[in-house]
Amino acid sequence: MQPPAQPPIQSQSITPGFKINRKSSSWTNKGREENAIVDLENLLKERIKSQDVAIKAVIDGLKRAAVSNKNTMLNFLLTGPTGVGKTEMVKLVAEGLRKPFKRYDMGSYKDKEQLWQLLGSPQGYIGGEGKLTQFVKNNRDACLLFDEVEKGGQEVYDFMLPMLDEGKVRDNRTDEIVDFSKTMIFFTTNLVTHTPPEARENPEVIRDLILDKGFLRQELIGRIKNIIPFFEFQEEDILEIVGIQLKAYVESIVDPKRVSISCDDDVIEFVGAKVDRKYGARNVAQNIERHIGNNLTDQLFQRGQKISSVRILVENESIKVEVE
Numbered sequence: 001m002q003p004p005a006q007p008p009i010q011s012q013s014i015t016p017g018f019k020i021n022r023k024s025s026s027w028t029n030k031g032r033e034e035n036a037i038v039d040l041e042n043l044l045k046e047r048i049k050s051q052d053v054a055i056k057a058v059i060d061g062l063k064r065a066a067v068s069n070k071n072t073m074l075n076f077l078l079t080g081p082t083g084v085g086k087t088e089m090v091k092l093v094a095e096g097l098r099k100p101f102k103r104y105d106m107g108s109y110k111d112k113e114q115l116w117q118l119l120g121s122p123q124g125y126i127g128g129e130g131k132l133t134q135f136v137k138n139n140r141d142a143c144l145l146f147d148e149v150e151k152g153g154q155e156v157y158d159f160m161l162p163m164l165d166e167g168k169v170r171d172n173r174t175d176e177i178v179d180f181s182k183t184m185i186f187f188t189t190n191l192v193t194h195t196p197p198e199a200r201e202n203p204e205v206i207r208d209l210i211l212d213k214g215f216l217r218q219e220l221i222g223r224i225k226n227i228i229p230f231f232e233f234q235e236e237d238i239l240e241i242v243g244i245q246l247k248a249y250v251e252s253i254v255d256p257k258r259v260s261i262s263c264d265d266d267v268i269e270f271v272g273a274k275v276d277r278k279y280g281a282r283n284v285a286q287n288i289e290r291h292i293g294n295n296l297t298d299q300l301f302q303r304g305q306k307i308s309s310v311r312i313l314v315e316n317e318s319i320k321v322e323v324e
Contacts, residue, residue, distance in 0.1 A: 037062050040096035047092055048085045050237040053200050057228045058093065073167055075185040079206055080230025081193040083280020087147060090186045094143035102135055103145040106152035115155050120173030133171040133178045140182045149187040150215040157217055164223040191215060199229040233280055239272045241281045249288050253296060260309040267312050267319060295321040
């Protein structure tokens with residue numbers, strides 16, 4: 001008697017197919033968020049000069065979070081030389097997305113007692129609830145900036161690691177667990193001041209450079225999802241920034257609707273030549289004030305601001321302000 005025939009063996013695909021039943025998506029409710037991100041991108045391009053790589057990285061991260069079905073916690077590490085727009089970018093992100101904003105200068109939190117200001121003083125110690133924990137408790141969708149994170153004490157890792165891992169931070173005073181899962185978190189650092197050109201194509205090369213400095217623990221850097229490089233300004237970048245800030249400065253003193261204002265091109269070149277590029281755009285305002293502001297305000301003070309025109313020019317290797 002022959003054994004019953006076995007059904008033929010079905011060959012299995014190496015990559016099995018799958019089917020996902022369509023469910024209602026929350027994306028239809030995110031049109032407002034999508035528009036806000038587009039508007040923010042335009043704002044950053046207008047206000048942050050010569051940092052296209054950084055702008056794209058931040059916007060890409062926001063877009064990924066917007067379309068994700070999961071609660072994606074956003075965190076970024078902005079790195080590069082001083083005065084190139086890192087802190088300004090975070091402020092603009094908060095402004096553009098209309099999020100409550102708080103900046104913490106980590107140089108002020110070097111020891112345990114100083115850190116208690118953020119996280120609350122333990123029971124039995126003088127102090128109160130944490131400034132950081134209570135702020136996030138009341139503003140879950142806030143935008144936080146931990147500025148110059150490398151300057152904080154080693155104790156900062158005790159709360160930053162679970163903050164990035166689980167989105168949870170305990171307030172020492174109230175013993176309450178505060179939810180950071182909807183909070184947008186930015187860190188800045190000046191550890192890498194000369195950003196290599198290859199970071200334009202692969203920002204991840206910065207991660208190893210930061211670790212090599214030895215100031216930040218690997219556990220923290222490994223938990224930060226987005227490493228964003230900023231680049232040193234070139235001469236043409238400084239000249240553009242001088243032009244923008246000079247125009248804004250003069251218009252803050254005299255009303256352009258009532259007073260004719262003109263400024264020769266060589267004025268911008270004169271001020272730009274005085275700017276020390278290692279400080280980025282930080283000392284542009286000081287140079288404008290030093291070479292133009294005092295002269296302009298003295299003349300306006302003498303005339304009682306009853307003027308019809310202002311002209312700024314270079315004469316005999318110095319800046320001259322003519323007011324009529």
